Amino acid sequence: MATLKLQSLRKQFAPNVVPVKDISLTVEDGEFLTLLGPSGCGKSTLLRLIAGLEQPTAGQIVVGENNLTHAPPGDRNMAMVFQSYALYPHMTVAENIAASLKIRKTPKPEIQQRVSTVAETLGLSHLLDRKPGQLSGGQRQRVALARALVRNPEVFLLDEPLSNLDALLREQVREELKQLFETQNKPVVYVTHDQTEAMTLSSKVAVLLDGLVQQLDPPSRIYTHPANKFVAGFVGSPQMNLLSLKCQGYRAILGEFSLPLPSLSSQPEAIDIGIRPEDLSLATEDDEITVRGDVFLVENFGRELLASMKINGSNDVLRILIEPDRQWEKEGLKLAINPHRIHWFDAKTGDRLN
Ligand SMILES: Nc1ncnc2c1ncn2[C@@H]1O[C@H](COP(=O)(O)OP(=O)(O)OP(=O)(O)O)[C@@H](O)[C@H]1O
Ligand SMILES: [Mg+2]
Structure with a gap:
């Protein structure tokens, strides 16, 4: 049993290159923590x-x-899986998996036994005599995982292990990974910029930007209560609609409507709101809060359409998901907003207000 604790971690490469500024977090046994953030935000540096x-x-x-x-x-009992897999090209799959055990002078029969168990788990048993060059991308990826698992480490570290796989294979291996690590009961730290991976695999997600944790929460909480505008815009596909609204008194102006502000200590001049596309719907007579506009773009995702609508009298755009068999008009479309699903953000700091 081992808990991984990071306390006020900082890495400065040069006076103005500080990819990790001040990061503290804890990963318990069996927890799957994902470091999620855009390219260059310091994910790999933190893992390294x-x-x-x-x-x-x-x-x-x-x-x-x-x-x-x-x-x-070498003195940290951690196994790391790299995006590039980093396999030894001249060794067979079996030798690749066994390499770290050999270095640790593990007895030969034990090596054989552990390699064969791990190979079985990952469906590699029939490939043990091949060289990495004779494997598909997904198979190489599994060998890299097998190499990490066979060591039975205290902590698993994975840096974008699926990013070299095509979309279908990524989905398949992602499911395998989830099942695999559910049985390991060790702390796992997983780096990705793919929010689907973060949402589906993790027990906790740390959203990183500028070397700092923007939010550390279970994935569902990150989705329903993003801590600031950056997290709101980064997590969720299609992206959350983010609008800047003028305020009058304690109300924000949206099209012909005004929305009551969340409780604030002082009256702001402007405020930002976020509405996920799925929290907008085609309005009916009964809807209280509606916005009108003209749709200028429709994207068909098969299961649903994503329509982009310019709000009347403003340059703001709202994107909404519509079931493909619904009847609707592109011009003069009226959308209803679920008032309980509006995310409010401070216009200056971007911090969540509700
Ligand atoms: N050895 C180094 N020397 C100087 N700067 C570095 C070094 N390693 C990383 N950096 C810088 O630190 C920043 C963070 O890099 P890092 O590799 O951690 O990003 P990342 O979040 O993993 O990005 P990506 O998603 O593209 O892999 C970048 O600006 C990078 O140029
Ligand atoms: Mg990286």
């Missing part, structure tokens, strides 16, 4: 710090009772 491949400028890395902040990578 945990693995010991980079030295932190400040802060601590603790596993269980052991402070590993300055331990060399």
Whole structure:
């Protein structure tokens, strides 16, 4: 049993290159933490710090009772899976999987037994004699995973392990990964910029930007209560509609309507709101809050249409999901907004207000 703890971790490469500024978080046994964020936000750097491949400028890395902040990578019982797989091209699959055990001078019969168990788990048994060059991308990916699993490490670290796979295979391996790690009961830290992976795999997601954690929560909470405008816009596909509204008194002006503001200490001049496309609907007579506009773009996703509507009298656009068999008009379309699903953000700081 081992909990991974990061305490005020910082990594500065140069005076103005600080991809990890001040990050503290805990990953318990059996927890699957995903580091999610745009390219360059410091995800890989944070993972490499945990693995010991980079030295932190400040802060601590603790596993269980052991402070590993300055331990060399070989002394940390962690297994890392890289995006590039990093397999040895001249070795067979079996030799690749066994390599780390060999270095640790594990007895031969035990190596054979562990390799064959892991190969079985990952459906690699029939490929053990092949070289990496004779495998498909998905198979190579599984060998990289097998190499991590066979070591029976205290902590798993994975850096975008699925990003080299095509969409279908990624979905399949993602499901396999989920089942696999559910049985491991170890802390897992998983890096991705793919929000579908973050949402489906994780027990917790840390959304990163500018070297800081923007939000650390279970994926469902991140989706329903994004902590700020960045998280709101980054998580969710199609993206959340984000609008800047003028305020009059304690109401925000949206088209012909005004919306009551969430409770605030002072009256703002402007406020930002977010509405997910699925929280808009084609209006009926009974709907209280409606917006009108003209649709200028329709994208067909098969299961639903994504329509982009310019709001009358403004340049703002709302995107809405519509079932393909519904009857509706592109011009003068009237949308209803579910008032309980509006996300309110401070216009200056971007922080969530409700
Ligand atoms: N060894 C290094 N020396 C200097 N700067 C570095 C070094 N490694 C990373 N950086 C910088 O730190 C920042 C964060 O890089 P990092 O690789 O952690 O991003 P990332 O979130 O993993 O991005 P991606 O999604 O593209 O993989 C980048 O601006 C990068 O150029
Ligand atoms: Mg990276």
